[in-house]
Amino acid sequence: MGSVFAAAPLDNSLSYSFSQAPNAAASGIREHSFYPYTDNGGSTLGISGADFTILAGDTRSTSGYNINTRYAPKLFKIGGEGPEGTGARIVLSVVGFAADGDALKERLDTIVKMYKYQHGKPMSVAACAQRLSHILYNKRFFPYYVHAILGGLDEEGKGALYSYDPVGSYEREQCRAAGAAASLIMPFLDNQVNFKNQYIPGSGEGHALEQRVPAPLPQKVVEELVVDSFTSSTERHIEVGDGLQMMIITKEGVRETYTELKRD
Amino acid sequence: MSSPFAINGGACVAMVGKDCVAIACDLRLGLQALTVSNNFPKIFPFGDVYLGLTGLATDVSTVSELFRYKVNMYRLREERQISPQTMANLVSSSLYEKRFGPYFVSPVIAGINHTTGRPFICGFDSIGCIDFAKDFIVSGTASDQLFGTCEGLWEPDLAPDDLFETISQALLNAVDRDALSGWGAHVYIIEKDKVTKRLLKGRQD
Numbered sequence: 001m002g003s004v005f006a007a008a009p010l011d012n013s014l015s016y017s018f019s020q021a022p023n024a025a026a027s028g029i030r031e032h033s034f035y036p037y038t039d040n041g042g043s044t045l046g047i048s049g050a051d052f053t054i055l056a057g058d059t060r061s062t063s064g065y066n067i068n069t070r071y072a073p074k075l076f077k078i079g080g081e082g083p084e085g086t087g088a089r090i091v092l093s094v095v096g097f098a099a100d101g102d103a104l105k106e107r108l109d110t111i112v113k114m115y116k117y118q119h120g121k122p123m124s125v126a127a128c129a130q131r132l133s134h135i136l137y138n139k140r141f142f143p144y145y146v147h148a149i150l151g152g153l154d155e156e157g158k159g160a161l162y163s164y165d166p167v168g169s170y171e172r173e174q175c176r177a178a179g180a181a182a183s184l185i186m187p188f189l190d191n192q193v194n195f196k197n198q199y200i201p202g203s204g205e206g207h208a209l210e211q212r213v214p215a216p217l218p219q220k221v222v223e224e225l226v227v228d229s230f231t232s233s234t235e236r237h238i239e240v241g242d243g244l245q246m247m248i249i250t251k252e253g254v255r256e257t258y259t260e261l262k263r264d
Numbered sequence: 265m266s267s268p269f270a271i272n273g274g275a276c277v278a279m280v281g282k283d284c285v286a287i288a289c290d291l292r293l294g295l296q297a298l299t300v301s302n303n304f305p306k307i308f309p310f311g312d313v314y315l316g317l318t319g320l321a322t323d324v325s326t327v328s329e330l331f332r333y334k335v336n337m338y339r340l341r342e343e344r345q346i347s348p349q350t351m352a353n354l355v356s357s358s359l360y361e362k363r364f365g366p367y368f369v370s371p372v373i374a375g376i377n378h379t380t381g382r383p384f385i386c387g388f389d390s391i392g393c394i395d396f397a398k399d400f401i402v403s404g405t406a407s408d409q410l411f412g413t414c415e416g417l418w419e420p421d422l423a424p425d426d427l428f429e430t431i432s433q434a435l436l437n438a439v440d441r442d443a444l445s446g447w448g449a450h451v452y453i454i455e456k457d458k459v460t461k462r463l464l465k466g467r468q469d
Binding site: 181183184185186187188190191192196197198228229232233235236 | 408409411412413415416417433436437438440441466
């Protein structure tokens with residue numbers, strides 16, 4: 001993910017998710033360039049359940065091989081009051097270019113607050129999701145360089161999760177990983193959340209074999225999957241680590257947790 | 265896009281269990297996005313040792329034939345089977361011989377050493393640097409995905425049948441997230457006195 005501008009979409013060879021700026025001219029005419037984007041690394045993840053949604057992200061911020069900080073949150077409460085975002089029921093996670101992520105969060109937060117003042121009721125997650133898509137597409141030709149995931153509870157109280165590409169294409173899903181380690185986490189989630197490639201033993205031969213049907217997972221199981229996903233990614237990806245921030249959205253509100261990850 | 269390692273696609277993984285090892289590969293052969301064949305195995309048996317090769321398909325064939333010749337010559341001279349450790353050093357030195365014009369392959373070795381009785385796996389880069397691992401080795405265009413699934417599913421001291429389930433799920437779910445790999449799989453479960461080869465169907469897209 002996050003490689004919409006990469007020249008080689010099918011190149012899956014060993015490489016990092018950032019690229020060196022090719023600015024070397026021998027002599028004579030000197031070319032100056034300004035590239036407005038940086039990849040700040042890290043990964044995010046969201047899983048929805050029957051009556052909850054969990055969003056998670058590591059807190060490391062990188063540029064190239066450098067670590068900017070070990071605590072830069074990628075999870076933001078949307079539409080809450082005061083600096084703590086009290087009373088918020090929607091959470092936005094952004095990974096990619098952190099400055100764009102911050103700007104996007106600020107825009108969406110303002111819009112959701114304005115909606116409440118104008119209509120006298122909180123914005124539904126479905127409405128917020130569509131609005132976020134419009135905000136992203138409005139910058140179609142100078143995009144917010146982020147992969148966003150929006151989480152909350154729908155109007156029936158079920159867990160709702162929406163994922164976006166940088167220009168606003170979006171979809172409601174059960175689970176989604178984004179960012180540097182998305183390629184590591186996503187196949188694991190396919191298997192453990194949607195039970196892909198799992199069959200009911202003895203249910204038939206060959207094509208008659210029945211697929212294990214996905215059902216919403218209990219909150220505790222999901223929390224364990226999230227932690228496992230991030231400890232695994234920390235082990236194998238240099239841009240992931242330091243800390244794991246989780247936001248658990250239930251009808252009681254948003255609960256935030258923080259756990260340490262390896263700092264190497 | 266034109267990396268020789270990613271033209272034909274393919275994936276391979278090896279894992280250690282309790283007194284057993286497993287090695288598995290996908291069956292796809294492609295030319296960029298076009299699938300040419302769905303029966304192109306990437307694991308080659310050399311007596312007790314199994315060699316997995318991903319990367320440029322022409323080099324996969326060339327290198328497997330080269331080692332068939334070299335391992336046969338070893339057997340004739342030594343009048344015994346080659347051990348996994350010796351095979352690892354043979355692969356390493358053969359690849360480094362081509363240091364400045366390498367074969368575009370990422371080899372994986374799995375086997376049980378019949379002198380010590382210990383399981384052995386290792387991987388290489390294209391110029392022969394050996395990666396000795398205690399847990400698992402991945403290679404191919406789905407290596408990122410395989411790192412994720414293996415790191416999430418693998419645990420120490422798995423029995424042969426549990427190891428089969430683990431390596432199969434790790435490979436199948438990894439290749440389903442890679443456009444250049446998949447189309448079925450071969451899985452070998454290697455025990456001291458028994459080798460089981462299974463063919464997995466997997467998604468055919």
